[in-house]
Amino acid sequence: MTAYRYDGSFAGFLTCVWDALEHNIEPTAFLLTEDGATLWEERELPVDEEKARRLYAALARRVSGRFRHFIAWGFLTCLPQRELALFTLIRRGMREGRRAAWDLSDPVMARVMLAYQKLATEQDHLKGFVRFSDLDGMLVGEIEPKNRVLPILAPHFAARFSGEKLALYDRTYREIFLSDRGRWRILPAEDFQMGPAGGVEREYRELWRRYFQHIAIEGRINPKCQSTHLPKRYRHVMTEFMTEEEPGDGKGLFQGTYSLTEGRSHEGGTGNV
Numbered sequence: 001m002t003a004y005r006y007d008g009s010f011a012g013f014l015t016c017v018w019d020a021l022e023h024n025i026e027p028t029a030f031l032l033t034e035d036g037a038t039l040w041e042e043r044e045l046p047v048d049e050e051k052a053r054r055l056y057a058a059l060a061r062r063v064s065g066r067f068r069h070f071i072a073w074g075f076l077t078c079l080p081q082r083e084l085a086l087f088t089l090i091r092r093g094m095r096e097g098r099r100a101a102w103d104l105s106d107p108v109m110a111r112v113m114l115a116y117q118k119l120a121t122e123q124d125h126l127k128g129f130v131r132f133s134d135l136d137g138m139l140v141g142e143i144e145p146k147n148r149v150l151p152i153l154a155p156h157f158a159a160r161f162s163g164e165k166l167a168l169y170d171r172t173y174r175e176i177f178l179s180d181r182g183r184w185r186i187l188p189a190e191d192f193q194m195g196p197a198g199g200v201e202r203e204y205r206e207l208w209r210r211y212f213q214h215i216a217i218e219g220r221i222n223p224k225c226q227s228t229h230l231p232k233r234y235r236h237v238m239t240e241f242m243t244e245e246e247p248g249d250g251k252g253l254f255q256g257t258y259s260l261t262e263g264r265s266h267e268g269g270t271g272n273v
């Protein structure tokens with residue numbers, strides 16, 4: 001029994017899949033580099049960008065472009081042991097071609113499809129539920145999603161606010177999206193701290209809360225219906241449901257320094273998963 005250990009990236013995962021298909025290995029598990037030791041035989045592989053690109057291209061050629069997109073988004077879900085499920089689908093797709101693409105009688109396909117639909121729903125919700133605050137000329141917000149939606153939200157917000165500087169922090173996966181007038185990056189960020197809001201920002205927040213509280217028709221308030229359209233798990237980071245926070249400690253927007261001029265950046269477009 002063999003467990004693959006990789007860096008957690010999509011390219012790293014595809015590198016492991018390439019190796020397993022090439023050597024006819026049935027993986028027992030996919031482990032992250034920082035995970036603890038196991039009793040299984042381990043294969044730890046460095047990321048091979050060339051093999052990852054070739055396998056990614058082969059998925060579209062052998063199966064379909066939609067199937068490749070499905071695999072890429074499936075990797076962003078919070079499905080338990082998603083790598084094993086995706087490996088099973090990739091292997092079947094490479095063997096059987098288009099016939100295996102959307103076979104919902106396959107329990108693995110059905111399970112990944114459900115996770116994919118939940119991911120798609122969550123990212124669609126967050127397009128409307130994200131709240132940004134204007135802090136020192138930068139629009140800053142936070143999310144706490146179940147799935148790793150930031151890579152697919154980033155192109156949307158970079159295009160929608162193409163003339164602004166943005167920062168959106170994912171509390172769950174501890175990464176931050178930074179955009180400077182359309183050029184954007186996603187970086188790991190263990191420590192994040194929003195700075196204190198200025199007077200104008202506080203006034204806008206209060207206006208937004210008052211609007212939210214008074215727009216409803218009192219006799220037709222329906223909390224159950226409201227929870228259907230706006231689930232409670234999103235509300236703790238939404239301006240209209242928050243009380244005004246205490247002044248910050250003056251340390252600025254977030255701890256650490258992040259630059260769009262270092263590492264990978266994106267000029268518009270959709271970027272890479």
